[in-house]
Amino acid sequence: MLGFAVKFPLIVLVLFFLYLLQPVEQWVVDPFTAGIAKVSTWIIDLFDDDAVTFGKVIQSTHTGFAVSIERGCNGLEAVIILFAALFAFPAPWKHRIVGFVVGFVAIQALNLVRIISLFYMGEWETAKCVPGEPCVTPWFDWFHHYLWQALIILDALVVWLIWLRWLPRPGATPRDGTGGGQAEPAAVPAG
Numbered sequence: 001m002l003g004f005a006v007k008f009p010l011i012v013l014v015l016f017f018l019y020l021l022q023p024v025e026q027w028v029v030d031p032f033t034a035g036i037a038k039v040s041t042w043i044i045d046l047f048d049d050d051a052v053t054f055g056k057v058i059q060s061t062h063t064g065f066a067v068s069i070e071r072g073c074n075g076l077e078a079v080i081i082l083f084a085a086l087f088a089f090p091a092p093w094k095h096r097i098v099g100f101v102v103g104f105v106a107i108q109a110l111n112l113v114r115i116i117s118l119f120y121m122g123e124w125e126t127a128k129c130v131p132g133e134p135c136v137t138p139w140f141d142w143f144h145h146y147l148w149q150a151l152i153i154l155d156a157l158v159v160w161l162i163w164l165r166w167l168p169r170p171g172a173t174p175r176d177g178t179g180g181g182q183a184e185p186a187a188v189p190a191g
Helices: 002-019 022-047 076-088 093-126 138-166
Strands: 051-054 057-060 066-068
Touching: 002 022, 002 076, 022 051, 022 057, 022 093, 057 093, 066 093, 076 093, 076 138, 093 138
Parallel strands: none
Antiparallel strands: 051 057, 057 066
16 A cells, blocks of 8 residues: 555646646647537537537626636546546556546536536526626635535545445455355364
């Protein structure tokens, strides 16, 4: 477990360093974030035709309210943490890759729920604003900065914990029932 304690923070630091580089932002992060905005708008349009996308901005066509999906809102930080946890832990590569793919989908699915709920919450709160006065959005701010941030990171943790339980145990019988593990010790009669 000492290896994990060393590898995990090292992988996190390297990936966050790369994540902050300008070329990575330009060629990976921004296009990915714009894709998240388009998928979110597509889902919103399934229920009403209220949203349009401009790059990483989702805007209401009825109220003009808009959200911009920035770093920290695209789910990539949670994906980095999950990746580091999966690939720092001693496990077969097949299991690491499957865990990452499933985890990536789980994090991004929850992130879509997050973005869409914040879009509607912000639209609802700003509808009560008085023109010409500062608009206060306490619920939007609280959900955006605290609740959803924690839930997305918690999602990565839960995926990793489920993945740990899914891993085969050394010397255990495979789950497909084909045998292959260590034999059960024979019962020794008492007496």
